[in-house]
Amino acid sequence: MIGALLGRDIRLATRAGGSSALALAFFAAVVTLVPLGIGSNLDLLARVAAGVLWVAAVLAALLSLDRLFQADFDDGSLDLLALSPLSLETMAAVKIAAHWLTTGLPLTLLSPLLGTMFGLSLGETETLVLSLLIGTPSVSALGAIGAALTLSIRRGGLILPLLVLPLLAPAVIFGAAAVQAGPSGLSGGALLLLSAFSVATTLPSPFAAAAAVRLNLAG
Amino acid sequence: MANMFVLANPKRFMDMSERLLPWLGSATAITLTIGLALGFLAPPDYQQGTTVKIMFLHVPAAWIAMMAYGLMALMSFVSLIWRHALADVAAKTAAPLGAVFTVLGLATGSLWGRPMWGTYWVWDARLTSFLLLLFLYLGYIALRTAIEDEARAARAAAILALVGAVNLPIIEFSVNWHTLHQGESILRADGPQIATVFLWPLGISALGYTLLFLTLWTVRIRTEILDRRARAIMLSGRL
Numbered sequence: 001m002i003g004a005l006l007g008r009d010i011r012l013a014t015r016a017g018g019s020s021a022l023a024l025a026f027f028a029a030v031v032t033l034v035p036l037g038i039g040s041n042l043d044l045l046a047r048v049a050a051g052v053l054w055v056a057a058v059l060a061a062l063l064s065l066d067r068l069f070q071a072d073f074d075d076g077s078l079d080l081l082a083l084s085p086l087s088l089e090t091m092a093a094v095k096i097a098a099h100w101l102t103t104g105l106p107l108t109l110l111s112p113l114l115g116t117m118f119g120l121s122l123g124e125t126e127t128l129v130l131s132l133l134i135g136t137p138s139v140s141a142l143g144a145i146g147a148a149l150t151l152s153i154r155r156g157g158l159i160l161p162l163l164v165l166p167l168l169a170p171a172v173i174f175g176a177a178a179v180q181a182g183p184s185g186l187s188g189g190a191l192l193l194l195s196a197f198s199v200a201t202t203l204p205s206p207f208a209a210a211a212a213v214r215l216n217l218a219g
Numbered sequence: 220m221a222n223m224f225v226l227a228n229p230k231r232f233m234d235m236s237e238r239l240l241p242w243l244g245s246a247t248a249i250t251l252t253i254g255l256a257l258g259f260l261a262p263p264d265y266q267q268g269t270t271v272k273i274m275f276l277h278v279p280a281a282w283i284a285m286m287a288y289g290l291m292a293l294m295s296f297v298s299l300i301w302r303h304a305l306a307d308v309a310a311k312t313a314a315p316l317g318a319v320f321t322v323l324g325l326a327t328g329s330l331w332g333r334p335m336w337g338t339y340w341v342w343d344a345r346l347t348s349f350l351l352l353l354f355l356y357l358g359y360i361a362l363r364t365a366i367e368d369e370a371r372a373a374r375a376a377a378i379l380a381l382v383g384a385v386n387l388p389i390i391e392f393s394v395n396w397h398t399l400h401q402g403e404s405i406l407r408a409d410g411p412q413i414a415t416v417f418l419w420p421l422g423i424s425a426l427g428y429t430l431l432f433l434t435l436w437t438v439r440i441r442t443e444i445l446d447r448r449a450r451a452i453m454l455s456g457r458l
Contacts, residue, residue: 166390169351
């Protein structure tokens with residue numbers, strides 16, 4: 001049952017017209033615009049790379065969030081899922097996992113390429129990949145709460161970033177700081193804090209998301 | 220436990236608040252006048268000069284902005300668990316007030332920062348976390364206004380307020396970790412590190428701001444209750 005739901009959500013996101021490839025393309029496009037805006041000096045780019053990649057990754061992941069529950073809500077699948085033996089909490093957890101596997105993980109895998117183009121050293125790129133790998137689950141998790149809260153709003157896609165972005169500030173801070181700290185040994189601390197943030201937001205999020213889905217189904 | 224819900228009855232709340240409001244309003248006017256007058260008459264600081272007087276407007280605004288979020292989250296919790304309509308009204312009306320005090324804190328802080336730090340804005344810990352607090356308020360207000368069904372809006376907003384309340388300390392910590400704001404000078408274990416000539420006006424201003432917030436909050440809660448009654452009457456077709 002859990003596997004079936006996970007497989008279904010992953011297939012929906014990766015097949016033609018799915019959000020996974022679009023989020024990746026958006027990520028690459030935003031990052032490409034930055035050197036055009038601030039100039040192509042590699043020293044400068046290397047200094048801002050971590051922040052830019054983190055912000056772009058968060059935005060790209062947010063872009064595909066309104067599909068997380070909205071499509072299922074609109075065509076009635078969410079009602080059927082609510083009737084299934086799975087609890088809404090489990091359903092939310094599975095959907096968050098599927099969202100991360102189809103956006104957070106691909107974004108992480110693409111980041112070394114973009115990081116190298118921004119002049120990051122090998123060590124910095126490694127830290128960047130590690131920070132994205134650790135931090136992006138919290139983006140999917142907090143995003144899922146926002147997506148569930150805005151289910152019944154017609155223009156929910158516009159409100160969602162306002163709800164979720166302030167909550168994601170710690171992920172961006174710790175994620176970018178880990179890379180900027182460089183080989184000084186401070187990056188370990190930032191990565192630990194990022195891990196703590198990621199765990200502390202990801203674990204309780206299915207409950208909040210399920211509560212939000214429930215109130216939107218009740219009406 | 221029973222006492223906690225004495226005010227949960229809207230009728231009783233309306234009666235009590237009607238009697239209380241003139242007193243609350245007068246107390247606010249008197250305390251704020253005294254606080255600001257004392258602040259105006261306080262001597263210039265040996266380092267900061269006359270600009271130190273912005274403190275009496277700035278610091279209490281910042282305190283109230285944070286207190287309002289705490290109250291909003293508390294009321295949201297009560298409304299979510301016990302489904303008290305009045306708690307929801309209290310949470311709903313605290314949000315715009317909190318947002319206004321946040322803007323006031325940011326604006327006075329920025330005016331203070333110009334002569335002190337030489338710039339209107341720095342990406343320092345408290346400024347940044349206050350800007351994020353403003354976004355949390357705006358998000359709450361936006362979510363409430365976007366959902367048409369009142370009961371659904373109430374519960375969605377309550378969940379958001381609680382998620383925000385849990386995350387606020389983490390945001391605060393992360394932003395602190397990240398970054399010229401002066402350290403804590405009032406609530407310290409070794410006693411306040413601030414001259415008595417400034418402590419008194421600050422304390423009275425803070426009390427005045429708190430009373431101002433309570434007065435405005437009560438007025439807004441009353442307005443919202445009356446508004447809901449008016450809508451209920453309209454819907455029932457008796458008008």
